[in-house]
Amino acid sequence: MSLKKFSELFSDLDSINSTNNKIEVLKNYFLSNDPIDNSWAIYLLTGKSNKRFISGRYLKNLFSQIYEYPQWLIDTCYLKVGDSAEVITLLLKNKTKSRKKKLSNISLNELLSQTIPALSKLNEEDKNLEIKNLWESLPEDNHLIFNKILTGTFRVGVSIGLITKSISKLINIEEEIISHRLMGDFKPSIDSYEFLVNKNINLQELNSKPFPFLLANTIEDKIFKNSINDFQFEWKYDGIRMQLIKRSGNVSLWTRGQELVNESFPELVEKMSYIKDDFVLDGELLVWNFKEQIALDFSLLQKRINRKSPTRSIQIKYPIIFIAYDLLEINGRDIREIKLENRRIELEKYFSKWQIKTENNISDIFKICDLIFPKDWHDASTYKEKSRENNTEGLIIKKKNSIYFSGRKKGIWWKYKVDPMQLDAVLIYAKGGSGRRAGLYTDYSFALWKDKELIKFASAYSGLTNIEIKELDKWIRKNTIEKFGPVRSLKPEMVFEISFEKIQISKRHKSGIAVRFPRITKWRKDKKINDADSLENAYELMKKIS
Amino acid sequence: MRTKQEYLIKYKDGNLYCEIADIWIDPSKPVKKALITHAHFDHFTFGCEEYISTKETAILLKERVGDNIKIKTFEYGEEFKINGINISFHPSGHILGSSQIRFIFAEEKWLISGDFKLQKDQTCKQYEIVKTDYLISECTFGLPIFKWDDANKIANDISKWITNSPEKTSLLFCYSLGKAQRLLKEISQTNFKGNIYSHGSIHKMNNIYRELGIDIKDTIKIENKKKIDELKGNLILLPPSLSKGSYLKNFKNIQTAFASGWMSIRALRKRSGYDKGFAISDHADWDGILEVVKKSEAKNVFFHHGDSEALSKYLVEKESINVLLFGK
Numbered sequence: 001m002s003l004k005k006f007s008e009l010f011s012d013l014d015s016i017n018s019t020n021n022k023i024e025v026l027k028n029y030f031l032s033n034d035p036i037d038n039s040w041a042i043y044l045l046t047g048k049s050n051k052r053f054i055s056g057r058y059l060k061n062l063f064s065q066i067y068e069y070p071q072w073l074i075d076t077c078y079l080k081v082g083d084s085a086e087v088i089t090l091l092l093k094n095k096t097k098s099r100k101k102k103l104s105n106i107s108l109n110e111l112l113s114q115t116i117p118a119l120s121k122l123n124e125e126d127k128n129l130e131i132k133n134l135w136e137s138l139p140e141d142n143h144l145i146f147n148k149i150l151t152g153t154f155r156v157g158v159s160i161g162l163i164t165k166s167i168s169k170l171i172n173i174e175e176e177i178i179s180h181r182l183m184g185d186f187k188p189s190i191d192s193y194e195f196l197v198n199k200n201i202n203l204q205e206l207n208s209k210p211f212p213f214l215l216a217n218t219i220e221d222k223i224f225k226n227s228i229n230d231f232q233f234e235w236k237y238d239g240i241r242m243q244l245i246k247r248s249g250n251v252s253l254w255t256r257g258q259e260l261v262n263e264s265f266p267e268l269v270e271k272m273s274y275i276k277d278d279f280v281l282d283g284e285l286l287v288w289n290f291k292e293q294i295a296l297d298f299s300l301l302q303k304r305i306n307r308k309s310p311t312r313s314i315q316i317k318y319p320i321i322f323i324a325y326d327l328l329e330i331n332g333r334d335i336r337e338i339k340l341e342n343r344r345i346e347l348e349k350y351f352s353k354w355q356i357k358t359e360n361n362i363s364d365i366f367k368i369c370d371l372i373f374p375k376d377w378h379d380a381s382t383y384k385e386k387s388r389e390n391n392t393e394g395l396i397i398k399k400k401n402s403i404y405f406s407g408r409k410k411g412i413w414w415k416y417k418v419d420p421m422q423l424d425a426v427l428i429y430a431k432g433g434s435g436r437r438a439g440l441y442t443d444y445s446f447a448l449w450k451d452k453e454l455i456k457f458a459s460a461y462s463g464l465t466n467i468e469i470k471e472l473d474k475w476i477r478k479n480t481i482e483k484f485g486p487v488r489s490l491k492p493e494m495v496f497e498i499s500f501e502k503i504q505i506s507k508r509h510k511s512g513i514a515v516r517f518p519r520i521t522k523w524r525k526d527k528k529i530n531d532a533d534s535l536e537n538a539y540e541l542m543k544k545i546s
Numbered sequence: 547m548r549t550k551q552e553y554l555i556k557y558k559d560g561n562l563y564c565e566i567a568d569i570w571i572d573p574s575k576p577v578k579k580a581l582i583t584h585a586h587f588d589h590f591t592f593g594c595e596e597y598i599s600t601k602e603t604a605i606l607l608k609e610r611v612g613d614n615i616k617i618k619t620f621e622y623g624e625e626f627k628i629n630g631i632n633i634s635f636h637p638s639g640h641i642l643g644s645s646q647i648r649f650i651f652a653e654e655k656w657l658i659s660g661d662f663k664l665q666k667d668q669t670c671k672q673y674e675i676v677k678t679d680y681l682i683s684e685c686t687f688g689l690p691i692f693k694w695d696d697a698n699k700i701a702n703d704i705s706k707w708i709t710n711s712p713e714k715t716s717l718l719f720c721y722s723l724g725k726a727q728r729l730l731k732e733i734s735q736t737n738f739k740g741n742i743y744s745h746g747s748i749h750k751m752n753n754i755y756r757e758l759g760i761d762i763k764d765t766i767k768i769e770n771k772k773k774i775d776e777l778k779g780n781l782i783l784l785p786p787s788l789s790k791g792s793y794l795k796n797f798k799n800i801q802t803a804f805a806s807g808w809m810s811i812r813a814l815r816k817r818s819g820y821d822k823g824f825a826i827s828d829h830a831d832w833d834g835i836l837e838v839v840k841k842s843e844a845k846n847v848f849f850h851h852g853d854s855e856a857l858s859k860y861l862v863e864k865e866s867i868n869v870l871l872f873g874k
Contacts (some may be wrong), residue, residue, distance in 0.1 A: 014812070015822040069690075070863065076856040077691045082813050090691035090810065094833075438813040466817065 005033060006041055006108050007142045013045075013156050019165075022158065026166035030197075037108040039186075039193035044112075044149070046160045048186055052152030053119055054131075056084025059151055063088050066132050067095060079486065082438020085147035092143055096136045103137040112188070116149060161258055171197050176209040179260050180252070207247040210254040211280060211328055211336065212406030216396055216413035223397070223414060224377045232340060232400050233372040233380065234325060235392040236415055238298050239286035240305065244268075244322055247278050247332075253285075263308040267315050267365060268322055274360045277350060280329035281322075282404075283369070288321035290364065295391040297516075324351070324368045325396075328404055336404035343404070344371075380416070387418050388502065394418045420499035421515075421541055423533040424524055426454055427494040430476045432486045433461070441476045441488065442469055444520070446498055448511065449534040454492055457511040457538065458500065463520030472523075495532050497522035503542045513538055554631075554649060554656050555682065557872035562658060562682065562850075564649065567628040569598075571647060571658055581633070583660030584644035585610060585723060600635050602643025602758055606723065609754060622671065638662035639673030640828050641724030642755060648676055657842060659683040661851070663827065664834040665694055669727045669760050673838075681844035686829040687807055688849070688857035693831050694807070700826045701732035707803065707822060708738050708781050715777040715797050719820065720805040722747040722785045724828050727755045727762055729783065729805060734763040743768040744783040789820065807831070832857075839867060846870055 012025045030038050054062075060078070064071050074087060081087045106115070115134070119127050131150070138146055148154040161175075164182060168175040181196050241256045251269045253262050262269050265285065287300040296318075304310060304318050327347040328336050335343060351368045372395065374380035384394045394417035402412040425446035433442035443461045447454035464472065472494070479491040499521040506514035513535070524531075555564045555571070562571040569579040576593035583589055583599075585606035590597070597617040599607060604619045620626055622645065625634045635645035640661040649656040657678035664673050708716040720726050726748040733742065744752060744765040755762055768782055778799065786804065794800065802820045809815050809823025830838065839847055839861060846868045849858060858869040 015815075017821055070860070073690065073856055073860060077689050080689060081691060081811055086812055087691060090693070093693045436813050436816050439811075440817075466819070 002037075002104075003106050003108050003111050003142050003145065004104065004139065005029070006037070006044075007145050009041065010145055010156055013158055019162065022162055023166045023169060026158075026163065027170050030166065030170055035190045035193040036188070039188040039190065039196075040108045040112050042163055042182075042193070042196070043186060043188045044154055045156065045158045046163055046182070046186070047155065053116060053150050054127075056151050056153070059084050059088050059147060062128055062131060063091060065128070067091075079432055080439045082434040082436070083153065085151050085153055086144060089143040089147050092135055093140060096140070103134070104139050106138070109188075111146070112149070119150075159257075164258070167196060171199055173199065173201060174209070175258065177201055177205045179258060180205050180208050182260075204248070204250055207250060208245060208252040208260070210243040210245060210252075210258075211282075211404075213241065213243070213256050213282070214404050214406060214409065214413060216398075216415040217410055219397070219414045219416045228374060228376055228380065230400055232344065232398045233374060233383070234369050234396045234398070235372065235387060235390065236394045236396045236417065237284045237286055237295055237323065237369075238391070238393050239284040239295065239301060239323075242283060242285050242322070243328070244272060244281040244283060244324070245279070246272055246275065247280075249273065249278075261305065264305055264310065265320055266309065268320060271360060271362050271365050272322075275354050275362070276357065277354070278329075278331050279327065279350070281324040281347075282326040282328055283322050283324040285320060285322050287318045290319060290321075297391070320365065322366050324366070326404065339401045339403065340398055341400040384416050384418055420501060420521075421503060422497055422499045422521065423448065423457075423538060423541070424495050424527060424531065425457060425498050426492045426529045426532045427496060428454055428456060428490055428492055430472075430488050430490060437469075440469060440473045442473075444496075446496060446518075447492070447532075448538060449532060450511075450536075454529075455511045455535060457509070457513060457535070458498055458515050458518040460498060460518045460520050463499075464523065468523060492529050495524040495527040495529060496520050497524055503538065505542070511535055511538075513542065554651055554654065554680070555658070557850075564631065566651065567631045567633070567649075569628060570594075572660075579628075581647055582607060583638065583647060583658070584641055586641070586661070586721070589661070600643045600645050603645070604643075605754060605758065606643060606751075609750065622674075636674045636676050637671035639664060639667060639670060642670045642727070642758060642760060644670065644724075646674070646676060648678065654679055656680045657682065657844070659838065661686070661829055662834075662838065663830045664837060665697065665830075667697070667728055667828070668731045669724075669755060669762065675838075675841045677843050679844060680846045680848070681839060681842050682848045682850065683835065683838065684829065685835055685849045685852040685854045685857050687827065687831050688835060688852050688854055690832045692807060692810060692827075693833060694825065694827060697728065697732045697826060698735065700805075700824050701729070701736050704729070704733055704781075704803070704805075704824055705736035705738035707801075707824075708740065708779070711801055712779040714779070714799050714801045716781050717784055717794070717797070717800050717802045718781060718805060718824075719784050719786045719789050719802065720748075721828075723751045725805060725826070726783050726785075727752060727760065728828070729826070730765065731760075731762045733781065738781070741766060741780040742783065743777070743780065745785060745788065747785050748783050836861075836865075840865070848872055 009029045013022055016022050016025060060074050063069060064074055077087050078084065119130060122130060160182065164175050164178045167178045186192055243254045245252045251272045252260055253265060253269060255261055287296040287304065289296050300318050304320060324347060327343050330346060330350065335346065347368055354362060372383055374383055380395065387394050394415065397414040397416055399412050405412060425448055427444055428447045429445035430441040431443040433440055443459065445456050445459045447456045476488060476490060479493065480488040481491060482489045498518050500515035500518040502516035504514055505512060555562055561573045569581055570577045571581045572583055572589040573580050574591055576591060578595045580594040581598050582603055585603050590607060592611055597607060597615055599617065599619060600622060601619045604617045607617065608615065620635055622635050622637055625632050632650040634648050636648060638644045638646045638660045640663055644660060646660050646662065647658045655678040657676050659682065661684050662673055720729055730742065742763065742765045745768055749765060749767040752762060752765055803822040803824055804818055804820040805824045805826050807825055807827030807829060810825035815823035847861065848870050861867040861869050
């Protein structure tokens with residue numbers, strides 16, 4: 001019933017790796033707490049409350065002020081911990097011990113609906129006093145949660161999918177139904193929780209369920225022995241795979257991760273609802289350049305996916321398109337058992353019908369995927385190599401006579417991805433990470449040769465294993481030339497293979513080039529720095545591509 | 547004012563060394579004469595001509611280095627002389643036999659803290675406050691974010707962790723000497739009444755502790771062919787070196803935890819790869835280090851074993867204590 005219970009839940013979820021155990025813990029929590037606290041718990045766990053009441057910096061300053069702690073010492077601690085709320089929690093330990101804990105039984109509801117929102121109404125002086133008072137009145141075990149909520153940084157390894165699964169287990173109702181209920185503006189209240197755990201399913205909920213997605217496998221050499229005519233070829237887009245469902249007039253948009261994302265893309269939901277037929281489409285959502293009919297960067301799509309109820313200007317700035325690959329159900333008839341080539345005919349037929357017959361123009365948000373027709377496998381490989389030009393990742397190759405299986409069924413769909421571009425570069429700077437990587441040097445900058453000088457060309461922080469990160473961290477500490485705040489310049493000694501997706505001229509960078517999605521793909525311990533690539537190599541690579 | 551070359555104890559080749567006595571403290575390479583503060587592997591090395599330590603450390607050392615080493619032992623507080631320097635061991639509260647070492651030469655006192663903690667530990671002697679002019683202190687946990695809970699609170703958390711998962715075998719990783727025995731003692735005083743198994747390396751140390759009069763529970767030595775059902779709901783103590791690699795494949799349905807001071811930080815806990823972390827340490831926390839620095843009345847302090855930058859700055863600014871740097 002209390003904040004204390006929620007703190008325990010947090011600590012449990014934080015220390016359990018197994019999904020099943022997490023679900024069990026959540027289920028038990030929901031069973032033993034009252035609806036209002038449960039609804040707040042769901043609200044917090046699903047990240048719906050990331051309102052920042054005060055900043056991490058403010059929190060640190062306040063602590064420094066109240067307890068006369070030097071700011072630099074708090075900052076040094078922060079480098080080790082990587083989270084302001086946690087630093088202050090650790091520093092608060094034993095500081096408030098002797099006080100009576102008046103708030104040891106405060107409920108999650110009271111804290112979140114009254115105590116914390118009330119802070120915003122106070123002037124700075126009163127607010128500071130009240131936070132100090134709360135620190136002293138709340139039991140120590142609750143400080144972390146409290147500080148995290150204050151700074152809007154409450155996060156735990158629980159996805160919305162996990163909450164969905166737990167509720168689903170709790171009341172024995174399919175996950176898709178719960179997903180549907182969790183969609184929308186979940187406001188913490190007794191009603192919203194009771195709606196969530198209602199054992200009666202209404203028809204609309206039943207109608208929204210997606211089919212299991214069919215997934216592609218990485219291509220194998222044996223496929224090249226088959227006749228090219230047995231396959232359908234499509235571009236492999238780098239967007240979000242989705243099922244677009246319209247049943248009984250209601251549109252739902254499901255990601256492969258079983259997430260219902262109607263709220264992020266209201267313009268698509270609206271347009272599709274104008275179509276007279278009911279359907280289930282398998283496809284990809286992208287941010288699209290309509291003028292050139294080309295996909296835009298995935299990073300732009302990210303600006304859309306995490307934003308619920310986007311404003312009109314966001315919708316215009318990041319225009320989306322749904323590209324349908326496949327038709328799985330039409331007007332209530334499940335056609336997954338029909339051969340792909342025939343499903344494609346149906347898809348084309350309905351698409352042209354919708355284009356003509358729908359009152360509103362749908363072509364500014366919806367199309368079906370273009371097919372490619374390579375003459376032979378060599379030609380297919382040429383197409384694949386050209387895929388960078390239209391911002392795709394390669395080709396998807398589908399067997400024409402296949403039915404729509406569920407899951408990763410081998411030998412039906414293949415992904416034929418273009419190789420990334422690579423250069424061997426020298427590690428020259430390292431910067432401390434934050435969050436889970438706090439206290440380790442995990443952000444790296446790499447350089448290429450220009451005559452006898454090393455010029456920085458890319459930064460990357462992914463691609464190494466945890467063991468490699470630790471090893472490299474040790475090396476970094478021993479081979480630092482200079483420290484500038486959190487950044488260290490390093491003895492040029494280590495060579496890494498850096499892979500990236502795109503290379504282009506950039507005036508903003510000293511190197512004159514910019515690369516997209518740089519990541520470490522290999523620690524080239526076998527190479528000396530003189531073996532690393534030069535900027536000239538990079539320019540050549542750029543020429544070759546364009 | 548003396549220059550650092552004239553310090554009684556200095557840093558030489560990465561080790562503490564007293565030139566006048568020609569003696570090394572916890573050397574990492576073979577030397578003629580070595581004073582050993584305690585028997586953890588990073589505090590001694592094989593092949594020294596002569597070792598000097600407390601009686602308990604000597605026994606543990608022999609177990610680790612071999613019976614044939616030449617080793618001289620002294621009681622806590624007993625003074626002995628080398629080249630005119632009076633030397634004595636004093637309890638440091640780190641593990642059984644662990645000591646601080648005091649040097650007195652020409653009325654100047656030097657104290658090497660060794661690894662130490664102030665917290666209560668039922669398996670070794672309590673830290674003794676020793677006054678000194680010069681203090682050489684460890685500072686493994688030299689930041690104020692490190693504040694230890696009482697060991698019995700941690701033991702209760704461990705007990706709860708085990709009993710909450712009766713279907714699982716709980717593997718608790720901890721250093722085989724000192725931490726394991728301290729945990730064993732504390733856990734056996736909690737509500738957890740299941741079996742406690744220990745790995746051979748820990749089992750061996752348990753036996754030595756008992757022989758030396760430390761009252762700890764008898765554990766069952768874990769063998770590879772134990773039946774799974776026998777182990778569920780029980781606790782197994784293992785050294786951290788076994789947490790990676792194939793050893794864990796001997797067990798089914800396990801939960802793992804690591805007992806270490808570093809586990810107080812969430813990022814480190816998450817990165818460690820264990821399911822759970824218990825923040826219990828045999829080193830002093832921030833307050834512990836400050837207390838020792840103050841109570842020792844040292845005018846000059848050196849730090850080693852750890853990141854001392856923040857701690858030094860704090861002592862200089864807040865406590866006006868002279869913190870010196872070793873010329874390494």
